[in-house]
Amino acid sequence: MRNEEVARLLREMGDLLELRGESSFKVVAYRRAARTVESMKEDLEAIAGRGELEAIPGVGKAIAGKISEFLETGRIEARDRLLQETPPGLAELLQISGLGPKTVSMLHQKLGVSTVAELEVAAREHRVRRLPRMGPTSEKNILRGIERWKKRSSRIPLGVALPLAQEILGHLRKVEGIGDLNVAGSLRRGRETVGDIDILATSPAPEAAIRAFVSIPVVEEVLMKGPTKASVIVEETIQVDLRIVDPRSFGTVIQYFTGSKEHNVKLRHVALSKGYSLSEYSLTRLADGEELFFDREEDLYHHLGMDWIPPEIREDEGEVEAALEGRLPRLVEPSDIKGDLHVHSDWSDGRHSIEEMVRAAQGLGYEYMAMCDHSHGLGIANGLAEDRLREKMELIRGLNEAAEGFAILVGTEVEIRADGKLDYPDEILSECDVVVASVHSGYHQREREMTNRIISAMESEHVDVIGHPTGRKIGEREAYEVDLERVLEAAARTGTAMEINAHPSRLDLNDRWSRRARELGVKLAINTDAHSTCGLSAMEYGIKTARRGWLERKDVLNALGLADLMKYLERG
Structure with a gap:
């Protein structure tokens, strides 16, 4: 740009x-x-x-x-x-x-x-x-x-920006003549926070498209309106820019405005090495000045002798070199996810019953879901005492007998106490299909203490997943002090999966540490931590984070079908 x-x-x-x-x-x-x-x-x-x-x-x-x-x-x-x-x-x-x-x-x-x-x-x-x-x-x-x-002055969380952008795109799709339409910028790359929302579109009547854009009900103020570009304010502070571009250049323009800046600089160097000058509108052959236009960005990458690079990994972190050498990963897709291994019900602090959560999961085409209500140590979340957990187990077993083509897994989100011990004894944990161990208190421990605390939990043969491993909440709470390199090395040694908590306020592990986990051979579980049926939709945020971490289907625990998942969970 x-x-x-x-x-x-x-x-x-x-x-x-x-x-x-x-x-x-x-x-x-x-x-x-x-x-x-x-x-x-x-x-x-x-x-x-x-x-x-x-x-x-x-x-x-x-x-x-x-x-x-x-x-x-x-x-x-x-x-x-x-x-x-x-x-x-x-x-x-x-x-x-x-x-x-x-x-x-x-x-x-x-x-x-x-x-x-x-x-x-x-x-x-x-x-x-x-x-x-x-x-x-x-x-x-x-x-x-x-x-x-x-x-x-603060950036917009992905969980705010994406639904808002989807709402605006929904309005624009109804505008006569709108052709290609997509978000660009850091939102398209799935960054956990974005500066503003960029939208690109094609239309034979750009001024009419601009008029429709500035008239969308969510628009509170029009900052600028021109024949092919407009900027507006929505939700009091969020700027949204719409550009109407030439259809023949849409592929080049959306590549350019998706970024990142570092990725684009690297791509320009590739173009120059092959005798071209790359701009947001075209690829110009230096030998004779001929301009080449691309309506699909895949064709632009292919013309430069590269595989198409998914937007989420355009950060100049080795993706250009991998694309040139034909070794890009096949990133995990929404269709790869077979279930959710960390959800809550009204047995603890959830809003909906197990039956309601199950119906919602079946509606998403899942094969299974693990009901992981809190353990009793987290009293503020109405955690389950041992007798209540056993009662819940019985209910789930009865529901499974009636269910067809879907498995409700008995799970728990067990608290990791300050000394590294777990909130339930081994006897009851051994009866659970899935054990997610998490930290919800004692955030101010020193790095060495917190690291040892989490590793101690992973030493348990019953712990399958470490939930939201850094405890952060984006824009609300910093991560606690923890040596994630040591934690991931221990996870690789013990066979413990790490969670990518898909709730948009968490996205924890983040993209960088998810990629490091992958490099160490640690499995990742993309879970929503849903406390309601609508919370299951947060999976898309977790998938974006996983893709930014270069994760493939084989790296994701809940991309396994039910039979393979149970074999993995029973490996001990």
């Missing part, structure tokens, strides 16, 4: 120059160049390679030099200098929706405002409304913009 990066930096330089009171001609020149660069279809690197940057309308010698500097070094020294010379708070104020350089400059001069915090105080004290061209409405909008700015 070099064109967009350059356009953003040029626009930022124009704003900073205006803040400093520089010549309006210079300010306008930077903004005009930014608009031109942003709307260009050809990649700036290709133009620079031909020495034709100054031929771009609105780009003179000085700005061309700065563009060239960025393409070569990744920075513009003049822009960095402007930032250093501008009070940090003033540059930050420009990020508040609705505040341009003129307004920021006036607020600074008239009210002495230099930071967002100072502006908020001035607005709440009703000093802003007394300024020229301001008023109560402007003041209210400024406060609203500040609140959004505060919230946007």
Whole structure:
């Protein structure tokens, strides 16, 4: 996205120059160049390679030099200098929706405002409304913009972004003429958090598609609306961008905007090595300048002599080399999952009965499900005392006699106590089909203590899976201190599976450690930890994390059919 990066930096330089009171001609020149660069279809690197940057309308010698500097070094020294010379708070104020350089400059001069915090105080004290061209409405909008700015400082969890994107895609699919349609960016790659939501589409009537997009009920504010691109705010703070692109370039464009940046840089090097220049719109043969267009990104990768690379692993972590050598893994798919090995019912802290959870799992086409309610040590979750667990076992055995083509596995999520001992004795654990051992308390133990605690649990012949192994909750709670390398080595030695907890607030193990587990030969269980029937749908988040960890079907415990799973669980 070099064109967009350059356009953003040029626009930022124009704003900073205006803040400093520089010549309006210079300010306008930077903004005009930014608009031109942003709307260009050809990649700036290709133009620079031909020495034709100054031929771009609105780009003179000085700005061309700065563009060239960025393409070569990744920075513009003049822009960095402007930032250093501008009070940090003033540059930050420009990020508040609705505040341009003129307004920021006036607020600074008239009210002495230099930071967002100072502006908020001035607005709440009703000093802003007394300024020229301001008023109560402007003041209210400024406060609203500040609140959004505060919230946007944090990234959006995947569990929030994905359902929202799916809702928007659902609306767009109903728009007449919409053809290709998909999310891009870090959301398509399945990152656990994303900055915003990028959507790409094709349409013979782009302006009509844009009008339909900005009219979707969830849209709260339209930031920008052009003939082929629009940006809106939904859910108070989340920015969603839609681009309508040329159908013949859709494959190249979605590859480019899916990223990651590092992956795209590596792909450009591959293209250059084969005599091409790759931009977001086309592949240009350097020998004769002929442009090649791809409506499918698979065809682009194949043309470069590579296997198509799944979006989740486009992070420049060896995937390009593997694709060139034909050794990419066949990543786990939703259809590979045969069951869920960690769900809860209303016997402990779940919302639905075992029978209701079973019907929901059967509706997903599963062969089995393990009912793993909490052990008695977790009183806050209504954990089961031994007699209640035995009562539940009897119920499950009766339900299994009536079930056809589906197995309800007797399970437990047993607490790993602070000393590493388990919440149930071996006698009752031996009667369970699946034992998931987890930590829910004592998070502040030192790394060595926590590591030994978990390894001690894995030494039990009855423990099959370690649940949410780091205890983290994204955006809420950091992982406890634990030496995961030692834990995974112990898991490989004891044959204990590690969980990828698919709940979007956990995604634990994460992608990096899941890949390391795979390298050590440790099995992974992708479980939802569902506490309700709708919680079973979280499996898609776990699968995305597993794919980002390069996991194949053979690496996933619950990709085994029932017979093979039971053999594995009974291996001791």
